[in-house]
Amino acid sequence: MSQDKDHDSCCSDQGCASSRQPKFKKELTLLHVTAAPSPVKDACCTNESKCKHESGPEESHDTIEEAAGHKGDFIVYGMDCSACAATIEKAVRQTESIAQVQVNYSTGKMKVVAEEAAALDKLSATVEKLGYSLERVQPKGNTRTYAIEGMDCGTCALTIENHLKTHSAVKQVNVHFASGTMTIEHDNPVEEIIKEVSKAGYKASLVSNRRTGEAKKDKTGTNAVAISGFLLLCGFLGSYTGVSQTLINLLYGISIVIGGYRPARSAYYAVKSKSLDMNVLMTAAVIGAAAIGEWFEGATVVWLFALGNILQARSIEKTRNSIRSLIDLAPPEAFVKGGRQLVRKPVEDISVGEIIVVKPGDKIPLDGTVINGESSVNQAPITGESIPVDMHVGDTVYAGTINEHGSLEVAVTKLVEDTTISRIIHLVEEAQEQKAPTEAFVDKFARIYTPIVFLLALVVMVLPPLLGYGNWGEWFYKGLELLVIACPCALVISTPVAIVSAIGNAAKNGVLIKGGAFLEVAGRITAIAFDKTGTLTEGKPKVSQVFATGTTQEELLSIAYALEEYSTHPIAKAVVEFAKENEISPAHGDKFRNRVGKGVVARIGGQEYFAGNLKLFLELHTPLGELESQVRTLQKEGNTIVIVGTADRILGVIAVADRVRKSSVQALGDLQRAGIHQLVMLTGDNEGTAQKVALQTGVTRYFAELLPENKVAAIKQLQDEGHYVAMVGDGINDAPAIATANLGVAMGGAGTDTAMETADIVLMADNLEKLPHTVKLSRKAIRIIKQNIWFSLIIKAAAFILIFPELLTLWIAVISDTGAALIVILNSMRLLKTKN
Incomplete structure (x- = not known):
């Protein structure tokens, strides 16, 4: 047979069957390519001694069920194909005291649950007899995740990192500004870590302790800004009513202390950690203003800076909460069937195999299989599909989806931490923490830019007066303005907030984007290659x-x-x-x-x-x-x-x-209207079938009669033609082609954990409906990132130019900095509202 997934091909590796390059022939009508047959016969694996092809099913790519016992994760070396994984799985399952086993060929990993811990130690010998080798993955130490409040730019994250790295109890620490989280491995108590973070001027809370909802609002910063602003106003009005200048300056001084205490404390720890952040620059500017008697300027700078920080933090928090709100999709409790009674239990206490009852209108609390009842389930929170799906006995349901009509009895298949919605949240949070190329470049630029401008400010303060140009007070003031302008806050925020917003929007629409780098690549795609069976067609011939x-x-x-x-x-x-x-x-x-x-x-x-x-x-x-x-x-x-x-x-x-999906025809039409004109179908099927499907779907080009390695060659050919190529498949059988493409897109992620692990972008629904939205969202994100960067640079350049003609004041410099940051954030938040 010449199916597009190489009929029961046990190898998905391009080098598995043949190293011979395919020959292509082209026609002038609908452009298509046909690969020459491979000369290799009976070649299923590169290592025949290892691959035992007895009759039996291929490996299962689902996550193993949780069970009581001793668990172990292993890396398997030497697997050439999925049949090898099936062989290992079968042998390990027959080993004494082994309760469950799953071998995943795509990731090269094995998960095992054993009744006795000693059984895990014996697995290496069992697997070595088959011709493979094992390496046990040791669990990490005391690694915890904390939510950090109060960060309003990337340098804040660097300050916290540098401060915590000085402590011997901290083994490793990573602070992620975009997601507002900190991942840290430490030996000391949690309370000590929270205390150290508070010393640096920020608030930390252990993520695992926050079941649902947003963290309790810290109003101390808001109160300080309000009191500081009131004192500033009193001093300003007092200057017009004949109040003594000493009292007015005292009011300004108290306003500076109240409003500037937290930034000054953060500045102290930033300097101690050898970090030059915005708190350091602003504190230095305020101290300098007070030193030359500009108390009003200093107080105004402090108040505007503190107010800007609060507005920025709240705006950024909205983008972060777009993901955190996913946590509340699944209910915290469920009705568990115990005999004839229903017992309400927290989802954390429910084990695999227990029967839960979901009433009409309720959210499904855990992943499971329907064992009794029929209903329609709204799966939009997972897949983004608005049309409810009919569920019958034997069908899989997901936590966070909504049971619309009938009552369902569901056998739980995954613990609360392993449900599909939990994995989505985990993967999205990881994606937010990964820096895109543009973000990494901006961060490097800011690290160079800030100290240069800081040094330039010192030169402006000292050099002209020494050379006899103007007085010390005049140039000192200009130097303070440069200090304020040296803060690259808007520039540093320009990229991560846009990426977090776009990833959050995609997740709510049933699309997982694994990181900012993949978001940027998706925005540059010029050609998309599709697997045929199960992607363009229904996959149920x-x-x-x-x-x-x-x-x-x-x-x-x-x-x-x-x-x-x-x-x-x-x-x-x-x-x-x-x-x-x-x-x-x-x-x-x-x-x-x-x-x-x-x-x-x-x-x-x-x-x-x-x-x-x-x-x-x-x-x-x-x-x-x-x-x-x-x-x-x-x-x-x-x-x-x-x-x-x-x-x-x-x-x-x-x-x-096989029948063509109606959603595929619609999606391909939307992609062409979005400006992607190279829509390519890759299939192992015969030329007649390929041509018929191509005409029905509207693809502009197809490659027919492809062996597994030919699909990789087809992707390379498109890349050689100058295209940025995305490959859309199921994430398992098309792994080599997905890996070769500039962007790998897996479809049907809700049904397979492997798809979520292997691809760069995952469409949770089993159709292409959300692919055009993903492309449009990615392109819009790139446009907004460019707008933010250019806007930030222009504002800085304008401020620099206005300093020397004495058209810029210290408080206007603060407004230009914090105002630019707010505009950048609000511009990025437009991505949260982008619709299909």
Whole structure:
């Protein structure tokens, strides 16, 4: 068979089957490419001694169920294909005291739950007998995550980091301004870490202690700003009513102390940590203003700076809460069925296997499988799809989704920390913490820019008066203005706030973007390649016709059933399902093997039988006669063909067809309207089927009859043509092509944890509906980031120019700095409101 996912190909690695480069031929009508067949036969793995291809299912990519016992995570070395993973999983499962095991070929990892701790230590010997090796992943030490309040720029994060690194109890620390969190490994008590952060002028709280909702508001900063502003106003009005200048200056001085205490304390620890942040610059400017008798200027600077900090912090907090609000999607409690009674329990106390009851209108508290009842479930919080999905017995439901109609009994399959919504929150928070290339560049620029301007301010204060140009007070004041302008707050904020806003918007619409770097790449994409089966089509093909030529139809289906039974490919499943529907029993077979990209072979009744595509039987030199023209006609009509027979004769042909998704046609049209005109389909299917699907979906180009390694070559060809390429697949079978593309996009992330782990961007729904929104959002984010950067630089340049003609005052400099930062934040927050 020539399906686009290389019929039951056990290897997804491009070097697995052949190193030969594909040959391409082009036509002038609808541009397409056909790959030449690979000369390799029976090549499933590069290491045949390791890969035991007995009949059996492929590896499961779902997360193992949580169970009581001793848990261990391992890295597996030596796996060449997914069949290797299945072999290891089977062997480990049969080991004494092992309760659960999952081997993930894509990530090269194994998770094990054992009844006894000693059983985990014996696994290395078991796996080594199979020809592989294990390395146990040791859990990290006391690593905790804290929420940090009060940060309003990236230098604040650097100050906290540098301060905590001086403590011997702290092993490692990373403070993330964008997400407002700190990840730290430490040996001392939590209270001490919170105390040290407060010394630096910020507030920390342990994330694990905050179940739901926002943190309690700290009003001390607001009160200080209010009192400082009142005293400033009293002093200002007093200057017009004949009050003594000493009293007025005293009011200004108290205003400076109250409003500037927290920034001054932060400045002290910043200097101590060898960090030059905005608090240091502002404190130095205020002290300088007081030193030359400009008490009003100093008090005004302090008040404007403190007010700006509060407004910035609140605005940034809104972007952070766009993600934190996801935590509240799943209810904290659930009704657990105990006999005939329902007991209300916290979700943290519910174990895998327990039965929970979800009433109409309630949110589903945990991931699970429906065991009783029928209903419609709104999955928008997870997938972004607005249309409810009908749920029946056996269907999977997710925590945070809404049960709209009937009552459901659900068997819990994942603990609260392992649910899909929990994984989404975790991945999004990780994504927010990763710096995009633009952000990293701006940070480096700010680290150089700030000390240079600081030194320039000192030169302006000292050099001109020494050379006899003007007086000391005049140039000292200009130097103070330069200190204020030296703060690169707006510039540093320009990128991370936009990225956090965009990632938050995407998450709420059922799209996971793994980091700012991938957001930027998505905005630059010029070509998108799509896997066919399950991406552009429904991925649920059905048998359309059966032709038995050398035997009865019943025997043909019995042999086909036996050959295809252990394959997970959609085409094979369609054949097996059709045989079951017709109550056909499978023939007894053994010695199952794969012909990569061509089909399967097994021994039945002492003779080898094959099921595969036309290429396979041409390679076997099997006489086809008139059957060959009939096969080609069926292929031109859009059918995928499964030929069944021996090396000597053909037993019959099974035609299978797949339907194009309506959502795919709509999505591709939206992408073209968004300006992406290179929409490419990659398929292992025959040319006739590929052309039919291309015409139905509206792709502008297709590559047909591709083996796994050919898909990688097709992606490289697009890149060689100058395109930034995104590859859309299921995150497992298309792993090599996804890894080769500039951007990997996995579809159907809600159904598989592997898709969430492997791709750069994950569409949680099992369709392309949200892909155009992702592209538009990414492009808008890049535009806003550029707007923010240019605006910040222009404001700084204008302030520099206005200093020397004496058109700029100290308090106007503060307004230009804090005002620019606020405008940048508000501009970035527009991304939160971007709709489909």
